[in-house]
Amino acid sequence: MDIKPILSALGRHRVAALLITLEIALACAVLCNAFFLISGRMGLMRIDSGVDERSLAAVALNGCDGCNAADVNGRALAALRAIPGVRGAGVVNALPFGQRAGDAGVTLDRDGKHFGGVPHFYAFGPSAVETLGLRPAQGRGFVPGDFQRADNFLPADAQVWITRAFADHLWPGESALGREFWMGDYHFRVAGVLAHFARPNPGRSEDGLASAEWSVVVPVSDDSLLGSYVVRADPADLPNVADAARKAMAKAVPEAVLDQAQSRPLSDLRREYFQRDRAMLWLLVSVIGAMLLVTALGIVGLASFWVAQRTKQIGIRRALGATRGDILRYYQTENFLLATAGIVLGMLLAYGGNLLLMKHFELARLPLAYLPAGAVLLWLLGQLAVLGPAMRAAAIPPVVATRSA
Amino acid sequence: MFRYHLQLALHSLRRNKMLTALMVLLIAVGIGASMTTLTVMHLLSGDPLPGKSQRIFHPQVDPMPDEKMREFPPDMMDYTSAVDLWRARRADRQALVVDSGIKLRAPDTGMPPLMTTMLSASADFFPMFDVPFAYGSGWSEQDDAKRARVAVISADLNDKLFGGGNSVGRILRVRDADVRIVGVLKPWRPSPVYYMVAGGRFSAGDTAGYYGKTEDVFVPFFTGLEINDGHFAQFTCWALPETPGHLQNAPCVWLQLWVQLDTQAKVADYRRFLAGYAAEQKAAGRIRHAANARMPDLMEWLDFNGVVPRDVKLQTWLALAFLAICLFNTVGLLLAKFMRRGGEIGVRRALGATRGTIFGHCLVEAGLIGLIGGTLGLCLTLVGLWAIRQQPIEYADLAHLDLTMLAATFALAVAASLLAGLFPASRASRVAPAIQLKTH
Secondary structure (H helix, E strand, O other): OOOHHHHHHHHOOHHHHHHHHHHHHHHHHHHHHHHHHHHHHHHHHOOOOOOOHHHEEEEEEEOOOOOOHHHHHHHHHHHHHOOOOEEEEEEEOOOOOOOOOOEOOEEOOOOOOOEEEOOEEEEEOHHHHHHHOOOOOEEOOOOHHHOEOOOOOOOOEEEEEEEHHHHHHHOOOOOOOOOEEEEOOEEEEEEEEEOOOOOOOOOOOOOHHHHOOOEEEEEEOHHHOOOEEEEEEOOOOHHHHHHHHHHHHHHHOOOOEEOOOOOOEHHHHHHHHOHHHHHHHHHHHHHHHHHHHHHHHHHHHHHHHHHHHOHHHHHHHHHOOOOHHHHHHHHHHHHHHHHHHHHHHHHHHHHHHHHHHHHHHOOOOOOOOHHHHHHHHHHHHHHHHHHHHHHHHHOOOHHHHHOOO | OHHHHHHHHHHHHHHOHHHHHHHHHHHHHHHHHHHHHHHHHHHHHOOOOOOOHHHEEOOEOOOOOOOOOOOOOOOOEOHHHHHHHHHHOOOOEEEEEEEEEEEEEOHHHOOOOEEEEEEEEOOOHHHHOOOOEEEEOOOOHHHHHOOOOEEEEOHHHHHHHHOOOOOOOOEEEEOOEEEEEEEEEOOOOOOOOHHHOOOHHHOOOOOHHHHOOOOOEEEEHHHHHHHOOOOOOOOEEOOOOOOOOOOOOOOEEOEEEEEEOOOHHHHHHHHHHHHHHHHHHHHOOOOOOOOOOEOOEHHHHHHHOOOOOHHHHHHHHHHHHHHHHHHHHHHHHHHHHHHHOHHHHHHHHHOOOOHHHHHHHHHHHHHHHHHHHHHHHHHHHHHHHHHHHOOOOOOHHHOOOOHHHHHHHHHHHHHHHHHHHHHHHHHHHOOOHHHHHHHO
16 A cells, blocks of 8 residues: 555645544553552552462450450460361561551661661561461461560560561562661561562551561560451351451450451451552543543544545545455555654653653653553554444445545 | 523523523533532642631641751650650640540440541640530630540440530540540531541642541540550651650640731730740750741641542643633634524624624623533533542541532533623624625
8 A cells, every 4th residue: 555645635634633642642641550559559459469369367356455465365366266167366566568567677787777667577476477367478487486475566586587578678689587777775586488468558658569568577475465366267268257256356355446347357358458549540540541442433434524525535545446456455544644643742741641640640761662552552452443444435436436425 | 782692592402402402411511520629629638727827826846856857847746745746835825636546435335446646735725726515615724734534425425425515524444444524526527537637748649638537535644645655656867766655745746736827916925935935945956957846727737638639630721621621612613503504694784783792692692501511511510529528538428519519500600601701792793795695
C-alpha cells in the first residue's frame, strides 16, 4: 500500500487528523500510567506474608485490666487447644494484617549514630513460633533458653530472626548471621534469617512498599505477652475453628472483651487489609475500560465523518478499478499512521505524566516495558474502531462516482 | 435571537441522534467521573472549622535529644511542655487533648462491656471547637483542676447505650472508675477529626483514618490520665518509658495542645511566648533545640499532614485526565457534525447570516449538549457517590453532593462543552458561502 497519497490526503484534513492523534496520545499516556499503578497495587496485594494464612486464625482480647499474664494465657491456650481440629496455639504480640504492636527505629552501632530503618518487632512465645510454622532459611532455630521474660516490650538482650528483606537492607551483599543491632539500650543479635515475613501493615508504613517485610522476630516467654493468640488448624476446618475459638475465649477469659474485628482467620484479615487497594484496582480497570471505549467511539465518529465526506472520491477510485480490499486497506493504513503518531506523542506524555506522579505520589519510574504494551493495545483499538467505517466505505459502489452530489 | 438559535440547535441535535447521543454520553461520563472524585476531594480538603480555623493554632516544641536538630519538631508534645504551656493561659482558649482506648460499661443498662476510645481534654475544648450539645454541657475549669469524674458522650454512644434519650446524670464505668454524664453531643462529624491529626508525613499517603468518627467519651484531661492510666500510647519516644502506658514525665511525645488566638497581636505575642518558653527550657537543660518551635494554624497543620489521602488525589487526577479525553473526543465529533453541515451553513451564509450568527448557533448547540450531558453526568455523579458510600472507608458516609458541587457540575459541563465547541464553531463559521453552493 502506497503511503504517500494517504499522507497527502491527511494533509488536507489536518485538524481532524491532529484530533485523532491527540486522542490516542492522551489515551496512551493515561493507559501506560494506569497499567503501572495497577501492577504496583497487585504487587502489594500479592505480598508473601511468610505464613500459611489459610490454616491460621487470630484471636484477640482487649481491656483485661490488672490481669495476670501467666494466668490468662494459661486459661486461653488451654481453651484454644481443647477445640477439636486445633493443631497448635500460641501467644503473639501481633500478626501480619493485624494490629501493629511495635515499630521502632534501630541502629547498627551501640551509640545510635548509624540509623538502620524502622522494622516491626514481633514478640512470639515458644508455641507461637511453632504454630506459625516459622523456620529460618539461614541460621539456627530458637532454643528454649532464647525465650526470655520481657517486662517492658522486649528483653534487653536477645537472639532474633530477621527477614531476608531487612537483612539485605541493613547489610547489603553480606551475611546477616551473627550481626548485631540496637534499639536504644536494647541489643539484638541475628540468629536466623527468614525468607519472608510481612509486617502487620505491609506497604503502609513509613518506608512504604520497600519496608513491607522489615520484620524482627524476638523470642519471649509466654507470660511476657497478653491478649493476642494464634491458632492453627486444617484449612478445611479453619472457619469452624475460628468461630469456636471466639466462643471459647469469651468463656475462658470472661473479664476481657473479645476484639471481634481482629479475631478472624488470617485470610480474612488479609482480604480486609487490602480492601481499599482492591477498590482502587477496580476503579483503575474501569477507568481504562471507559477510556478505551471513549477513544474508540471518537475514532468511529471521525472516521465515519471522513467516509461520508469522501463518498464521491471513493466512488471514483472504485470506478477506476480499486477493489473493496484497496479501500478497506486505505482506511486501516490511515488509522495505523495516525495511531502511530499518537502513540509516539503519547509515550512522551506518559513519561511526563509519570514524572508528575513520581513527584506527587512518590511512585517509581515507569518501566519502559509498559510503553510497547500500551502501543500495541492502542494500535489494535484503532484498527478495530476504524473497521466499521472502513467496511462501509468499501461497500460504496463505483456508480456513486457518476452522481452529482 | 437566542430562541432561534435554540430552535435550530434542537432541530440539529434531533437530526443525527446517534452522534448527539454519543456526544452527550461522552460529556456525561467525563463529568460523572470527575465530579464524583472532585466532590470527595472537596469534602476531604475543606475547612473543618469554617470562620474559625484561622484563629486556631497548634504550638510545637522539640524535646528530642538528638545531636542534630530535626527539620520539624515532633508532631505531638511531651507532658511537661504541653502542661506548662496550657497552665500559662496565655491564649484566649487552650485545650490539651489525648485519646486512648477504654473498656466501657454502663452498669444500669445491662449491656456487655465494649471497647471504645476516649478523649481526655481540658474544658475549653468544647467552646473552642464549637462542639454542639444535645443535652447538658461540657465541664468547667474547676472540674479540670479537681479531676472531676464527669464525662460528655457522643450522640452515637448515647443512641447505643441509652436509646438516644437525655442521659445526663447517668453513670458510666470507664476501666474501673465511675464517671457521671454531664453532657451529650449532637451528631458531630468533623472532617477530618482535625484535633487529633498528627503524623501524616509518616503515613505514606494512607490518611483515610483521619476521617473516622470522633471519640465516644470525653472526660477532663487529668481525670482521663488518672482513670485510664497505663493505657496511653506514645507518638514516639527517645527511650522506652519505665511503665508502659504511663507517660507523664516519660521521654515521649504523646499529647497535643491547641490554642485559640483572636487577634493578630495575640498571635504574634504567643509566638514570642512560645519561643521564650523553649529558650527558657533550653537554659534549664530540658530542651536541646529551642529554635525548633513552630505554631501552624489549623489549615496549615492539616496541609502539613497531607490529610487528603493519596488515593483520593490520584483518583481526582485520573478522572480529570479522563474528562480531558472525553472532551477531545467531543471536539472531534462536534467538528465532524458541524463540517458535515457545510452545505446548510453555506446556504445560510449566502442568505445573509453573519459569521457571528453561525458561530453563535454552533456554540448554543454545543452548550445544549453540555447541559443535557451535565444532567446525565449529575445522575452518574450521584451513582458514583453512592458507590463510594458502599465502600469500607472511613469517609464513606461523608460522600454526598452539596449545593456548591451541584452548581459546579452544571458549570463544568457547560463550560467544558462550550470549550469543546469553540474550535469546531469557529471552523464552521468560516465556511465560504459560494464554494459550498457550487459543489453541492
